[in-house]
Amino acid sequence: MSMTFDDGSFIRTELAQPLPPPTRNVGVIGWMRENLFSSPLNIVLTLVGVLLAALIFPPLIRFLLIDAVWTGENREACLGPGVGACWPFVKAKFGQFIYGFYPISERWRVDIVFLLGAVLLAPLLVLSWPGKRLNAFLFFGVYPVIAFVLLTGGNIDLSAFLLQHFGLIRPLTGDFTVAGINLTFWVDYILTAALFAGIAWVATRALGASGRSAALAVLYFFLALGIITFIWDFDFGLPYVETRQWGGLLVTLVIGVTGIVTSLPLGIVLALGRRSTMPIVRLLCVIFIEFWRGVPLITVLFFATYMLPLFLPAGTNPDGLLRALVGVALFTAAYMAEVVRGGLQAMPKGQYEGAMAMGLTWSQMMRLIILPQALTLVIPGIVNSFISLFKDTTLVLIVSIFDFLGQLRASFTDPNWASPVTLYTGFAFAGIVYFLFCFGMSRYSLFVERRLNTSHRH
Structure with a gap:
């Protein structure tokens, strides 16, 4: 108008x-x-x-869907000219792919672990979800203990192992047990915690700092370890299931999630140590990182499985899966350290100077200013390491640990399902499973990067 x-x-x-x-x-x-x-x-x-x-997709779709066999009881259903994927084989072996040789009557424990993990992980993935600290504590602190007790059955006598190898007063008092609780161990444990807290206090005071925070940190560590020991020693009435019976997707997720959760904080510590101004700390971190990056993962798994017991005290024989977990975590932490170091070096010098001008301590500067920005910059590299780790879990088959792919290969030996298409069907199913996990991590990393990297948008 x-x-x-x-x-x-x-x-x-x-x-x-x-x-x-x-x-x-x-x-x-x-x-x-x-x-x-x-x-x-x-x-x-x-x-x-x-x-x-x-050229690729029409034959693939024809094999997986159009010409595929969907029902059948044995190999007879998958024989004949022009037969596609044998999905009844996957259906028949599905439980073995997920649980391995875990006892069928106890598989409900694995289901609870999967369900509880999904329930606790979902709120962590939603950036705007309230109560992040409590949720993170439950997922990273409480959930691993509950999962370990459910999967193994608990009652592993960790207190007896610690008392035998690290006890201070046992030679003087012997074992004294009341109502199934080894009082000798707990008295010894309290004395050990007090001794280490005193050493931390004296050492920190000698460096000119307050010893109270260091002593409290040591006591908190021993408190957490004591709670874990008590829970693991408690008899919940669950049958014990050896890790040799684990397999399938269960083992893949255990190794992958444990490696991911432990490698990131270890990598951050190693990256900070490599950039430290203290020569000894920097040298130790450089040696650690370069050593683990200089050997292939297969060598690490062989060493952890077959040679590590030779260097431990007599009678000490850690669980095979535990040895593989430690090897994978340390190996991945070395690569993660270099990814994080790249993010730290990409930070402008003004960020450090601004934080110091505000009077922040070194720990406050790193925790509140530098690390959040540095980790945001290297989200693609971090997720790339996670994806690589998840796929590298298949290497544990070399040391006789049957992960998802290893369980799949073992199922091919069943003569009831021996057919020309069984092998291709199994590997196609495995490829779909690995793609879903890896693609999901990739897409979520892009979502987080877009949400957090707002300052770099144009």
């Missing part, structure tokens, strides 16, 4: 409506022009991609 005056002039009272963009620049056509046909090179690459897709 407009107002017209006697001299013929007018004043517009409303903004003119913008004209719609050209049709060829919006919608599907506009997207294709911008992303697929924006240049001669893109046109060639698009045509090559379409050609490859036409």
